[in-house]
Amino acid sequence: MLSEKSRPLIVATLPLVGSRLGAITPNFYRRLFAAHPELLNGLFSRANQSNGEQQKALAGSIAGFATALVAHPELLPEQMLSRIAHKHTSLGITEDQYQVVYRHLFDAIAEELADVITAEIAEAWSEVYWLMANALIKIEKGLYAFQANDKIWMPWTVVEKNQAGTDSITFVLEPADDTAVTIARPGQFVSVRVALPDGLLQCRQYSLSADVESISRRIFTTKRDDGGEVSPVLHRDVKVGDAVELSNPYGDVTLDGAGPVVFATAGIGCTPSASALRALVTAGEDREVLVLHAEKNLEAWALRDQMTADIESIDGARLQLWLEEPTAGFHTGFMSLEGLDLPTDASMYVCGPLPFMKAMRNQAIEAGIPSTKIHYEVFGPDLWLAGTN
Incomplete structure (x- = not known):
């Protein structure tokens, strides 16, 4: 719940902060990766950093969350938080990383809003951040606990690699070790992590395309993105018999219930x-x-x-x-x-x-x-x- 002390400050400054998020988020990522370059290795997408999509997504989530708090200060936007949490857990985001993000994000805010920010405004936006962060941490703990194992990445062996349409491939994989397998739900995805030619680990999310209830195999279908980094490696370099790292299944857009x-x-x-x-x-x-x-x-x-x-x-x-x-x-x-x-x-x-x-x-x-x-x-x-x- 957003406090009565912070709410008028967020209402007053939301238009300004929103208008400057386009500068704040690139500043934040520059600071973050300068201090923690290891986060680009297997966590953040280098391609989405280069094309600016990750910055836009972060800016959108901050603005959207703050707007929701202003409109309904007694509620948290559950659908937005759930979607973010599922993406986070598929990448192995941990609770301590929220403190790292907070430090560099608020350093970026302080720099980009140096002409207007006060201690009271900073405190109000800090409250917004931790409301969002703590809600995500709680959801993510529950998602991790639901899994059949406590691992972030598990080896799966490619047993089939089948052409699907003109520019897509369906991968069929079986467990490469005895880690317990979580049964997925229709509509869920897994993160797939591969090493790029320069040695950097990168991961992408791919929806499971068949047999989600199986504990003996995972099936996903990828379209080759010639401008991307991961799908070309999967299509060109990964062969039948190779091991690929997969996350547990995640995703909140699933086929549930009954009806048309x-x-x-x-x-x-x-x-x-x-x-x-x-x-x-x-x-x-x-x-x-x-x-x-x-x-x-x-x-x-x-x-x-x-x-x-x-x-x-x-x-x-x-x-x-x-x-x-x-x-x-x-x-x-x-x-x-x-x-x-x-x-x-x-x-x-x-x-x-x-x-x-x-x-x-x-x-x-x-x-x-x-x-x-x-x-x-x-x-x-x-x-x-x-x-x-």
């Missing part, structure tokens, strides 16, 4: 919905399911065979497909919910590029799906945190 479901995905964003479809088939559930997918062409659809087979196995499941390249029998162009027969009282799961997800969310609300029943998953830094969740 709408999946709206684009490109490689189909992976979490593919795992959910497979789980429905495995469980023998015959829910009303509407699968909406957008792709460049049929050949590019990474999990086409798996998803179409599972849709055919579920009574009441339907598929609507949009292709950029005109193809007989399918929609052409961008996905649209206009004119679709959407299931009544459905939960909707959205995954794909950020503009696509925002468009789908807006269209779904216009179509009558409550915002509380629309769930989204973001690959990489969550640049939506400062907006509508």
Whole structure:
């Protein structure tokens, strides 16, 4: 709960701090990595530092959290905190690192706001930070405790490496040691850590794309990003028989409960919905399911065979497909919910590029799906945190 002493100071300074976060967050990361260069080795993404996405995500989370506290000082924004906590635990963030972040973040704030900051303003923003940090620490402890083991990284052996569409690969892995395996939930992801050619360890999150309930294998599908660092290594260098480090499964956008479901995905964003479809088939559930997918062409659809087979196995499941390249029998162009027969009282799961997800969310609300029943998953830094969740 934000104190009555701090609330008016946060209300008064939020516009200013928000306008300067674009300078504060790069300053913070420069300070952090100068003092702790080891954090770039296997924790922070070097690529997301270079392109500025991590700075934008941090700025968005700070501004979004402070805004939520101002609007509802008695509440904490649980959905925002849960999403961050799942990403943190998949990377092995520890409680002591919050103190390290605090020190360098507030040094950056003090420098960038030297013309206006007072001891009272600094104290108020310190309260905001520790409300957020302590809430995350509590959630993350619970997520760690839920796992079947106390390890952050475990070796898994690649037993299959299968082409999926024109530029994606599905990896099938089995445990390389006797560490207890946590059963995942449909829609969850694992972090994958690999060594780059220059020796630096880097990790990325990939949604599990099938057989999430298995304790004997993990399956994930990755699209090659020629401008990235991790996916090219996975596609080019990792061979069948090699060991790869995986985290336990995390992610709060999961298929739970019962009732009708709408999946709206684009490109490689189909992976979490593919795992959910497979789980429905495995469980023998015959829910009303509407699968909406957008792709460049049929050949590019990474999990086409798996998803179409599972849709055919579920009574009441339907598929609507949009292709950029005109193809007989399918929609052409961008996905649209206009004119679709959407299931009544459905939960909707959205995954794909950020503009696509925002468009789908807006269209779904216009179509009558409550915002509380629309769930989204973001690959990489969550640049939506400062907006509508």
